[in-house]
Amino acid sequence: MTRRYGIVGLGHRAQLYLDALAGDWSDAGTVVALCDTNHTRMSYYDTGLRLYDAADFPEMLAGIDALIVTTVDATHADYVVTALDAGVDVIVEKPLTTTEEGCARIAGAAARSSARLIVTFNYRYSPRNSAVREVLASGRIGQVTAVHFEWLLDTIHGADYFRRWHREHDKSGGLLVHKSTHHFDLVNWWLDSSPATVFAQAGLRFYGPDGAGVGSGPFDLDLTRDPRLKALYLDAQHEDGYIRNRDVFSDGVTIDDTMSVLVRYANQAVLTYSLTAYAPREGYRVAFSGTRGRLDLEVSERAWCSPDAAIDPTAGKNAEETYERLTVQEHWKPAEEIVIKQGVGGHGGGDALLLDDVFRGAGTDPLARQAGWRDGIRSVLTGVAADRSARSGHPVRFIADGLALRND
Template sequence: MNKRYAIVGTGSRAAMFVRALTGEHRGTSELVALADPNPVRIAVHNDRLDRPVPAYPAGAFAEMIERERVDVVIVCTVDRYHDEYIVAALEAGCDVLTEKPMTIDAQRCARILDAVARTGRRVQVTFNYRYNPLHEAVKRILASGEIGEVGSVHFEWLLDVRHGADYFRRWHRDKADSGGLLVHKAGHHFDLVNWWLDDDPTSVYADGRLFFYGTAGAGHGAGKFAIDMGDPDLAALYGEAAVRADGYRRDQDVFAPGVTIEDDLAVMVRYARGATLTYHLTAYAPWEGYRIAFNGSRGRLELDVTETDHVSAEAADSLKGHREPGTASLRLRRFFGAPVEVPVEGYRREGHGGADVRMLAQLLDPDAPPDPLGRSADAAAGARALLVGLAANESIITGRPVRTAELKAGIVNA
């Protein structure tokens, strides 16, 4: 019998799950309902379906679960509301797939972990970057001992001014909604390192500031950073009809007051077995991609990925950008030997390197093959990634290193 899925939160990210449930995975999964406080967004998704599904206001979430006999709830709401729907779904007897981050603070995390323990139901966090073939290859090489014991990790992530600016025009710009980029965006990256090292972060020191966006960056050229709301998908989900329904504007000025998140962030993490992570996130770069290096007792592993080579001047008004084919290089450097390029099969330019398709196959297919790499992330993994971001946020405020045990104690005793 097919599992019955409902989605709460029908913004743009929900489209991936709607397509999967009504397309490739319709033989084993069934989309039975959509919930959102904004009926316009629900209607946009339903209009794309051959057979529209029942629509519910977010306030009728419990009624939806009971009436539609929901087995699994997919949570795609604003981050600050994740815990409300996750806990309600668990207590109603459902399993949950949730967009990252699992939640945005220690108290909400405690609610989720307590509900998992009480109900015995499952929460899986959609950390899709684990399913990128490049990242799977890194996991295999590190686990094989090719570079020996890992002593340090260096990780730089660059968001170009097309993509980076988008976090400063949407709801993410308010830390009360998103937890800031160290929770919402870097949570992906902290999860990767936790998973790659198979180790627990123990202490975090961080610094960061709002440098480029917000009122401090108002002289950087507001006209060049306006989004093109003429895009049909954006116009349908977030145009004037949607604005009239709930007042939310997708295209806020990135240099206007109200930005409470940082755009330039540096983090140092110590792990239980001694390795250190140095991490930097820049949200206003001229190109997009990331560089990661692992220094080990037998050598070094380097991953370099270019996702966008530049944002073209011709497209500056809309910031759609000029996108060249992505480039990626995975290089193994053993002591006293020449560097070796490691070939990786399955890496694709779209869908987070092909990760989205692979993740959905693993999560939605009941006959999915075993997962020896442990890519599926449960609530404990969601909490472990969250700990790094929360500790980093606290470190920025206090100016001191933060031990994750302090936050864990708060979660356990909440």
């Protein structure tokens, strides 16, 4: 029997799932219902599907087998819990939720429900990140003792978090939750461990009305140049007042753009992590120190760009400066570069692997890439703990195998 899917939240991200179920994954199910708080935006997708106002969400659940959640982060918990309690399977975009309270609610609903919950951590499926997991599992560098992880968001991608609703902490949880949940999940998965203690420092240094970046360049995004973005946001803003292209240097920014985090894991490994949201290039470096050697991954996703890249990702992109390099060096041996096998499609073929797991089932995966609610909670709480530590100046400790925070 073909599964019936509903989608709640019809911003840009919903398109991935609509395209998948109308295309290569049409054998696995079909989208039958859509739900959003904005009727103008919902009408953009009106192709004969059943449309539901957010107030009628429970009614929508009665006609579907599985729910896809792509709403504003802070609303995830409400939709997830309601669906699980109705016995409806849930596929939810990261982050699973944004608060400690939301994590507890979801954990309770998952424990009492027979329905399944999948968190779509697509970074796990990227070939380079999967290759890291394979090398670590092989034991070539021995037991991992320390991880250094630096992530750079450029002035196209990074700035976009300060134009839209993510700039408001109560909606996104801040970048330590919204964005870093990806990175914390990767480390949890790479190490096969859970966080035990977090200490962090953070601040708003570049964006906002008093940021160091004021007057530093062209940051405006012209939504009229992209018909789809215009229809989803500019044409819909009269209904609810949501402005997709706010000035990144205006008042109202309540999230940080410069973050440093120290995490100790249950297996005693230590992570040093940083996120910068205004770099001139996009990419990341992660290094693992182990008892038998070292593993390094360096990725340059976009070496330089023009302001037009906000609409056209290829604008100003220099292919010669875009690369990924994975090297392993065991003690007393020369360094060896590991070949990263690429697939077809987004994220080096990783998106297709993720969608296979979501819509057809994970099957036997030695890398255990499909993520459930426990993975989602551990990654969210790492960000929540880091945010709390940065504001209080004190370390934050975990209990319950990384599924709750100690409040003392």
